[in-house]
Amino acid sequence: MLSTIVINEVSKSFGKKLVLNQINLTVESGQIYGLIGPSGSGKTTLVKIIVGMDSPNQGNVQVLNTVVPNLKLLQKIGYMAQADALYSDLTGEENLSFFASLFKLKKDVQKERIAYAADLVNLTADLKKKVQNYSGGMKRRLSLAVALIQDPDVLILDEPTVGIDPELRQSIWAELFRLKKTGKTILVTTHVMDEAEKCDRLSMVRDGEIITSGSPAELKNQYGITSLEEVFLKAGGKQQ
Amino acid sequence: MRILALVKRIFHQMLRDKRALALMMVAPLLVLTLLNYLLSGNTVDPRLGVIKADDNLVERLKDNDITVLQVEENTKDLLLDKDLDGVLQFDGENISLTLTNDQPNAAKALQVKVQQAIAAEKAKEQAATLSAFMESIQSKLPGIPVKMEQVKAPEINTSYLYGNKDTIFFDQLSPILVGFFVFFFVFLISGIALLRERTTGTLERLLATPILRRDIVFGYLMGYGLFAVVQTIIVVTYAVKVLDITLVGSFWNVVIINLTLALVALSLGILLSAFANSEFQMMQFIPIAIIPQVFFAGIFPFESMAGWMQILAKCMPMYYGGNALVEVMYKGSGLSEITNDLLVLLGFALVFIVLNVVALKKYRKI
Numbered sequence: 001m002l003s004t005i006v007i008n009e010v011s012k013s014f015g016k017k018l019v020l021n022q023i024n025l026t027v028e029s030g031q032i033y034g035l036i037g038p039s040g041s042g043k044t045t046l047v048k049i050i051v052g053m054d055s056p057n058q059g060n061v062q063v064l065n066t067v068v069p070n071l072k073l074l075q076k077i078g079y080m081a082q083a084d085a086l087y088s089d090l091t092g093e094e095n096l097s098f099f100a101s102l103f104k105l106k107k108d109v110q111k112e113r114i115a116y117a118a119d120l121v122n123l124t125a126d127l128k129k130k131v132q133n134y135s136g137g138m139k140r141r142l143s144l145a146v147a148l149i150q151d152p153d154v155l156i157l158d159e160p161t162v163g164i165d166p167e168l169r170q171s172i173w174a175e176l177f178r179l180k181k182t183g184k185t186i187l188v189t190t191h192v193m194d195e196a197e198k199c200d201r202l203s204m205v206r207d208g209e210i211i212t213s214g215s216p217a218e219l220k221n222q223y224g225i226t227s228l229e230e231v232f233l234k235a236g237g238k239q240q
Numbered sequence: 241m242r243i244l245a246l247v248k249r250i251f252h253q254m255l256r257d258k259r260a261l262a263l264m265m266v267a268p269l270l271v272l273t274l275l276n277y278l279l280s281g282n283t284v285d286p287r288l289g290v291i292k293a294d295d296n297l298v299e300r301l302k303d304n305d306i307t308v309l310q311v312e313e314n315t316k317d318l319l320l321d322k323d324l325d326g327v328l329q330f331d332g333e334n335i336s337l338t339l340t341n342d343q344p345n346a347a348k349a350l351q352v353k354v355q356q357a358i359a360a361e362k363a364k365e366q367a368a369t370l371s372a373f374m375e376s377i378q379s380k381l382p383g384i385p386v387k388m389e390q391v392k393a394p395e396i397n398t399s400y401l402y403g404n405k406d407t408i409f410f411d412q413l414s415p416i417l418v419g420f421f422v423f424f425f426v427f428l429i430s431g432i433a434l435l436r437e438r439t440t441g442t443l444e445r446l447l448a449t450p451i452l453r454r455d456i457v458f459g460y461l462m463g464y465g466l467f468a469v470v471q472t473i474i475v476v477t478y479a480v481k482v483l484d485i486t487l488v489g490s491f492w493n494v495v496i497i498n499l500t501l502a503l504v505a506l507s508l509g510i511l512l513s514a515f516a517n518s519e520f521q522m523m524q525f526i527p528i529a530i531i532p533q534v535f536f537a538g539i540f541p542f543e544s545m546a547g548w549m550q551i552l553a554k555c556m557p558m559y560y561g562g563n564a565l566v567e568v569m570y571k572g573s574g575l576s577e578i579t580n581d582l583l584v585l586l587g588f589a590l591v592f593i594v595l596n597v598v599a600l601k602k603y604r605k606i
Contacts, residue, residue, distance in 0.1 A: 051448050055605055069606045074450040085445035089253050101245035102449040146445075 002029040004154055004185040005050060010059035012045055012208075019045050020056070021208045027187055027201075032180055034199030035189040036232065042208040043189040044082050047158045050187070051079045063154060075103060078152035082159050084139040088132040092123055092142050095131060096149055103150035117145035120175050122168060136163040144172065155179065155186040161195065173198055193229045204232055211235045242451045246459025247466070250433070254467055260429055264467060268421035268475045275417065276483045279410035286350045289318070289327040296364070300357045306350070314338055325350055402571045403486065414485040415494075415565035416537045416558075422472055422498045423505040423558060424530055428522075430464040431509030435522050438513065444603050453600040457593055461506055468502035469495075488572030494565065497578065500585040501561040507592030508557075514599045537562030560584045 005027035012020040019042045027033040035043050048054040050061055052069030061068040064076060086095050096117060100110040118124045121141035131139065140163050147155060155176075161169045173195070176186055188199065196202055196216065203213040212219060212235040219231045254261060289311035290298060301308050311318060314327045319340055325347065326339040337354055341347040403411060437443040446456060476494050479485040487494065512529060516522040536542075536553040539562075545553060553559045564581035567573035 052606075053444060053448060053604055069604060071450045071452070071606060074448060077448070079445075079448045081441060081445060081448075083441045085441035087249070087253065087442060088440070089256050090249070094249070094252055098245055098249045099449065101248075102242050102446070102451050104242070104450075 003027065004029045004031075004064060005033075005187060006062045007046070007050070008059050008061070010046070010049060010056040010061060012042075012049065012054070012056045019208050020049075022059070023208075023210060025203055025210065025213075027185060029185050030180060030183055031200045032176060032186045032188065032198070034196045034202045035187065035205055036191065036193070036196045036202055036228075037189075037205035038191055041205045043205055044158055046205070047156055047187070047189060051077060051156055075150065076153045078147035078150065078155045078157075080143050080147035080155075080157045080160055082162075084143045086131045086139060086142060086146070089130065091128050091130050092118070092134070092145075093127040095142060096127075096145060099146050100149050105150060113149050113151065117148045120148065121145045121172070137165060137168070140164050141168070141172075153184055155184060157186065157188045159189055159191075161190070161192070169195075193227070193232070196228050202228075204235055242455050243459045243462060246451075246456065247463040250460070250463030251466075253433070254463075261467075264425045264429055264471050265474055268418075268425060268471070269478050271421065272414070272417060272475070272479055272483060276410060276414070276485075279413065280408055286325040286346060286353075287323060288350065288354070289314075289322065289324045291327065291329040293328060293330055294361065297357060297361045300361055301354070304353045304357055306353060326354070328354060402488075407486070411486045412566065412570055413539060414479060414483075415569035416534070416539060416562040418475055418479050418485075418494070418569075419498055419501050419561045419565045420534050420537060420558060422468065422475060423501050423533070423561065425471065426464065426468045426502045427505040427509040427530060428526075429467075429509075430460060430506045431513045431516075431522050431525075432519055433464070434460060434510040435513035435516055435519065439518065447600070447604040453604065454597045456600060457507075457510070457596045460510055461503065461593070464506050465499075465503065468506065469499060472498040472502065485569070487569050489568035489574065493568045493575055493578065496575075497561060497564045497568065497582065497585075500582055500589070501557065503589045504557045504561075504585055504592065507589050507596060511592050511596050511599065514596075514602070532556065533558035538566050557585055557588045 003026050005025070007023055007025040010020055010023045011018070023046060035046065037043050045054060049056050050063065050068065052074065055069070063073055066073045087098070090098070093114060096114045097110060100113060105113060114127075115124070118127055121144050123138065123141055123145065126134065126138060131142065134142065140160070144157070144160055147157065161172060164172065176188075177198075180186060188195070190196060199216065201213065201215050202219060203210045204219075205211070212222075212231070214222065216228060219228065219235075220226060223231045223234050225231060225234065285305050285307045287307045287309065288301065289309050290301075291311060291314060293308075293310075298308050309322060309324070311322065311324075311327060314329050314336075318324070319327060319338070324340065326337060329336045329338070335358065337351065339347045339351060398405065400407070434443070437446070443456075447453070472495050476491065476498065480487045480491065508529070512525050513522060516525065533556050536556040537558040542550060542553060542559075560581040564578040564585075567578050567581075
C-alpha cells in the first residue's frame with residue numbers, strides 16, 4: 001500500500017507554547033483516518049500543516065509523495081476548515097462556482113461537480129439562497145461541498161460533522177465510505193467517539209502528542225475495554 | 241483565469257452591497273456639493289460702528305462694502321448688542337479701532353479696509369492742502385501761471401495667470417477634493433473587503449486552493465479598480481458638469497490621475513488590512529494614514545511648510561495626486577507636466593503591491 005500522507009517528526013510552537021510535539025503519522029492510501037482528541041489538543045494545527053497553511057518548526061510533511069507546501073498539490077487536496085469559510089453575501093451556488101473556478105474546472109465539469117456536491121450534502125434546493133440565510137448545519141454542509149468540488153484525491157476534513165443533525169451525519173459518513181471505495185484518502189478530525197469508530201485507523205491526540213494509534217478494534221483489544229471513550233480516557237490519563 | 245474568478249466574485253459582492261456601492265458612488269458627490277455651496281457663499285459685509293467720524297470717511301468706508309453705523313460709545317455691550325464687527329473712534333488726532341475678532345480672518349480684512357480708507361482720506365486732504373498752497377503761491381507770483389494737475393489715484397490693471405477675478409478658494413480646492421474622495425473611499429472599501437476575508441477565514445480558504453498569492457492581490461486590484469474607474473468618471477463628470485468646477489485641462493488626464501490615486505489607495509487599503517483585526521481597527525487607520533494626506537495635498541502651500549514638513553509631504557501619495565490634479569484642472573497643464581507625479585504614484589502602488597504579496601506569506605509560504 002502507498003502512503004498518502006506521511007508526517008515526519010513534526011513539531012510546532014506558538015511563542016513559547018508547544019502545540020505539536022514530534023508527531024509521526026502515516027496515512028495509507030484509501031483509508032479513512034481519524035484524528036481524535038479534545039479541543040485545544042493540536043488537531044487543527046496539524047491539519048493546517050498538512051494542507052500547507054501553516055509550517056512546522058521542525059520536521060516535514062509529504063502528501064502524495066510531494067513535500068508540503070506545494071501549489072500543484074493543493075489541486076488534489078480537498079480541505080474543509082473548522083470554521084466555515086464562506087462568502088455570506090453570495091449564494092451557495094456562487095460560492096461553489098467561485099471555488100470551482102479557482103481549481104480551473106471547465107464550465108461543463110463545473111456544473112456537473114456543483115450538482116454532485118450539492119446533492120451529496122442535500123443543498124440542491126437551497127443553492128440559490130444567500131449563505132447568510134443558511135443555518136449553521138447548512139453552512140457546514142456547504143463547506144463540505146466546497147471541499148469536494150474539484151474531485152480531490154485526498155480529503156482533509158476538520159470537524160466535518162459539527163452542528164449537523166444525526167440523519168445527515170449518517171448520510172455524510174455513507175458518502176465518505178463511498179468516496180473511500182473510489183480510492184480516495186480521507187483524514188478526519190473529530191471529538192465524537194462514535195465517529196471515531198467508523199475510521200479505519202485512529203490516532204488519539206492530546207496536548208500536542210499522539211498518545212496511541214491503531215484501528216478501533218486494535219485499540220480496544222490493547223486496553224481490554226469495549227468502548228473507545230474508555231480507551232481515550234485510559235490512554236490519555238495522566239500517568240501517576 | 242483565477243484572477244477573473246476573483247474579479248467576478250468581487251463584482252457579485254459589490255453589486256449586492258448597495259450601501260457600499262452608494263458610499264463609493266454617491267457620498268463623494270454629496271460632500272462635494274455641500275462644500276461647493278459652503279465655500280462659494282456670499283461674504284457678509286462687515287458692520288462697523290463709528291464715533292465722531294468725518295462724513296467723507298464714512299462715505300469711503302461705505303464704498304468699501306462696510307455697513308457703517310453711527311454710535312455713541314465704545315463698549316463691549318454695544319458691540320455685542322448691535323452685532324458689530326468693530327468700532328472706529330476719533331478723538332482729535334487719535335484714532336482707535338476696536339475689533340470683535342470673533343472671526344480673525346474677517347477682523348483682519350476689516351482692519352485693512354479701515355486703514356486703507358483712512359489713509360486715502362488723509363491723502364486726499366493733503367492733496368487739497370497742497371493745491372490750495374500752490375494756488376496761493378501762484379496768485380502771489382506774477383508771471384506764467386502753472387496749471388496744477390489734480391492728483392489721481394493710479395489705476396492697476398490686474399491680469400491672472402491661472403483662473404480669473406471670479407476664481408474662489410473652492411476652484412483651487414476642488415481638484416484636491418475630487419482626488420481625495422476617490423482615494424478615501426477606495427481605501428476604505430477595498431481595505432474592509434479584504435479584512436472581512438481575513439476575519440471570516442475565506443482568505444485562508446482561498447489560499448488552500450492553488451491560487452498564487454500575487455493573483456489574489458491582482459484580482460483585488462482589478463475588481464475594485466473597475467469600480468474605482470466608474471467612481472472616478474462619475475465624480476469628475478459631476479464636479480465639472482453639475483458643480484461647474486474649473487477644468488482647464490483634459491478630462492481624461494483627470495481620470496488618469498484619479499485612477500493612479502485609486503490604485504495607490506487600493507494597494508494601501510488591502511495592505512493595512514493585514515494589520516487590523518476588525519473593521520473598527522481598520523477605521524483607526526483613517527486618522528493616521530488618510531486624514532494627514534489631505535493636509536499635504538495642496539490645501540496649505542508647500543513653500544510655507546517647515547523643512548521637515550516638506551519631507552513629510554513628499555512621503556504622502558496625495559501630495560503628488562493633489563499637485564497633478566491642480567496642474568490639470570486649475571492650471572490646464574498637459575500630460576507631460578504631470579508625468580513625474582504619476583510615476584511617483586505608480587511607484588507607491590508598486591511598493592504596496594509587492595508588500596501585499598509578501599504579507600500573504602503569513603497564510604501560506606508559497
